[in-house]
Amino acid sequence: MPQLDVGGATLVYDDExxxxxxxxxxxxxxxxxxxxxxxxxxxAHFSARRRVVRLDLRGHGESTGAGARTIEEPARDVLALLxxxxxxxxxxxxxxxxxxxxxxxxxxxxxxxxRMVLVGSIGRMTYSRGRGLLMAASMLVxxxxxxxxxxxxxxxxxxxxxxxxxxxxxxxxxxREVVMTLYGAMRAFDVLDRAGEISVPTLMVHxxxxxxxxxxxxxxxxxxxxDAVVRILDAGHELPLEKPAELTSALDSFLTAKP
Numbered sequence: 001m002p003q004l005d006v007g008g009a010t011l012v013y014d015d016e017x018x019x020x021x022x023x024x025x026x027x028x029x030x031x032x033x034x035x036x037x038x039x040x041x042x043x044a045h046f047s048a049r050r051r052v053v054r055l056d057l058r059g060h061g062e063s064t065g066a067g068a069r070t071i072e073e074p075a076r077d078v079l080a081l082l083x084x085x086x087x088x089x090x091x092x093x094x095x096x097x098x099x100x101x102x103x104x105x106x107x108x109x110x111x112x113x114x115r116m117v118l119v120g121s122i123g124r125m126t127y128s129r130g131r132g133l134l135m136a137a138s139m140l141v142x143x144x145x146x147x148x149x150x151x152x153x154x155x156x157x158x159x160x161x162x163x164x165x166x167x168x169x170x171x172x173x174x175x176r177e178v179v180m181t182l183y184g185a186m187r188a189f190d191v192l193d194r195a196g197e198i199s200v201p202t203l204m205v206h207x208x209x210x211x212x213x214x215x216x217x218x219x220x221x222x223x224x225x226x227d228a229v230v231r232i233l234d235a236g237h238e239l240p241l242e243k244p245a246e247l248t249s250a251l252d253s254f255l256t257a258k259p
Contacts, residue, residue, distance in 0.1 A: 001014075001062070002014070002015060004080065004081055004084050006077055006080045006081075006084075007058075007065070007073075007076070007077065007080075008065060008066065009058035009059070009063060009064055009065025009066075009077065010063060010064045010065065011055050011056065011057075011058060011063045011065075011077060011081060012036075012055065012056045012061065012062040012063045013036070013053060013054065013055035013056070013081060014036060014043070014052075014053065014054050014055075015051070015052075015053050015085055016043060016047040016051070016052050016053075017046070017047035017048070017049070017050050017051040017052045018049070018050065018051060019051055021049060021050040021051055023049070023050040023091075023255075024050075024089050024090050024091055024114045025050065025051035025052065025053055025087050025090045025091070026042075026046050026050055026051065026052045026053070026090065026091050026093065026255070027052075027053045027054070027078070027082065027087070027090045027091065027092050027093065028042065028043070028052070028053070028054040028093045028094075028098075029054075029055070029057070029074075029078060029092070029093065029094040029095070029098030029099075029101050029102060030054075030056075030057065030060070030061075030095055030098050031094075031095045031096030031097045031098050031099075031120075032096060032097040032179070032182055032183070032186065033060070033147065033150075033151070033170075033171035033174045033179055034060065034061075034095070034096075034171070035056045035060050035061030035062070035170070036054040036055055036056050036061055037061070038095060038240045038241065039054050039093075039240060040244075041240070041244035041245065041247070041248055042093075042240070042244070042247070042248050042251060045248050045252070046248075046251075046252075051087075053081070053082075053085065053087065053090070055077075055078070055081055057074050057077065057098075057101075058074065058077060058178070059174065059175055059177075059178030059182075060174055060178065065178075066177060066178065066181070067175075067177050067178035067179070067180070067181025067182050067185075068181060068182055068185055069181055069184065069185055070185050070188070071097070071100045071101055071104050071185050071186070071189050072104055073185075074101050075101045075104040075105050075108070078101060078105060079105065079109065079112070082112065088112065089111070089112055089113070089114050090112065090113065090114065091113075091114050091115040091116070091117070091255055092105060092106065092113050092115070092116050092117070093116075093117040093119065093251065094116075094117070094118060094119065094121060095119040095120055095121065095239070095240055096119070096120050096121055096212070096213065096237065097121075097182065097186055098119075098121070099118035099119060099120070099121020099122075100121060100122075100186065100189050100191075102116050102117075102118060102121075103116075103118070103121070103123060103191055103198070104191070106198055106199075106200055106202075107191060107194055107197060107198065110199050110200060113200045114200065115200055115201045115202070115203070115254070115255065116198070116200050116201070116202045116203070117202070117203045117204075117205065117251060117254065118202065118203070118204045118205070118218075119205050119206075119239050119240065119247065120205070120206055120207060120210055120212070120213060120237050120238075120239050121204075121213065121218070122192075122213045122217045122218050122220075122221055123190070123191045123192035123194075123195050123221040124189070124190045124191070124192035124217070124221075125186055125187050125188075125189055125190070125213075126217055143172070143176045143179075144168075144172045147168060147171050147172045147174075147179065148168045148172070150212070151164065151167055151168045151171055152164060152168070153211055153212055153237075154212050154236055154237040154238045155236045155237070155238055155241075155242060156207065156209040156234075156235050156236035156242060157209070159236070159238075159242060163241075167238075167241070192220070192221055192224070195221050195224035195225045196224050196225065196226060198225050198226070198227070198228075199226075199227075200227070201227045201229075201254075202225055202227055202228045202229070203228075203229045203230075203231065203250065203251070203254040204218055204221070204222050204225075204228055204229070204230050204231070205230075205231045205232075205233065205239060205247060205250050205251075206218045206230070206231070206232055206233070206239075207232075207233055207234075207235035207236045207237055207238075207239055207242070207243075208232050208233065208234055208235070209234070209235060209236045210235075210236055210237040211236070211237070212236075212237040213237060215232060218230075229254060231250045233246050233247070233250070
């Protein structure tokens with residue numbers, strides 16, 4: 001398994017697909033408490049014809065390292081990995097917190113990003129009064145219950161309960177310090193007023209039933225982003241798990257469309 005030591009962390013990553021493809025590499029960044037396996041369906045589809053890179057962010061999955069206090073920190077990790085494997089320019093796909101990382105990279109280093117896809121992600125963390133109260137209450141309970149309360153809300157009604165329980169177990173395996181520190185980093189994330197500066201073609205894919213990051217918040221960002229394409233799917237927040245084939249199809253259409 002390829003690894004990269006950077007900034008006190010060891011990042012585990014996959015680098016698959018043909019190196020001689022005419023298309024830029026496709027880079028996937030997972031969300032909070034997840035890991036690179038979120039992108040299994042997309043990796044299997046796209047790596048047949050183009051280079052595909054995905055990583056476990058520090059402290060997640062098989063990677064080590066302490067939690068980050070700002071979104072800029074994991075963004076630097078992603079850029080360090082791209083430098084390490086010789087990827088100068090890519091199509092960047094991020095889910096949830098991974099989308100925040102993608103936005104940070106696209107705003108600071110637009111030359112590195114040919115296209116960007118934000119999956120269930122927004123430019124500013126804004127909580128309703130109800131969710132704010134829920135989050136405050138959940139932080140007072142044991143760590144596993146805090147994770148469980150958040151993961152259950154991430155899926156649309158009707159998603160298999162046993163699968164949700166499996167994802168709760170996997171997420172709870174992420175160290176508490178990593179989860180809680182990054183939770184603070186996400187709460188502080190705010191680039192909404194800079195959405196108009198995003199200069200790369202951007203696809204925003206969101207779940208209609210997403211209560212973690214409601215679709216209306218994504219639409220607010222899309223209205224300010226000059227090259228945004230919006231797709232709404234019948235799902236919750238966990239699009240890569242709930243609607244993997246539909247998400248792959250949306251990515252395929254966007255990535256193959258002429259700019």
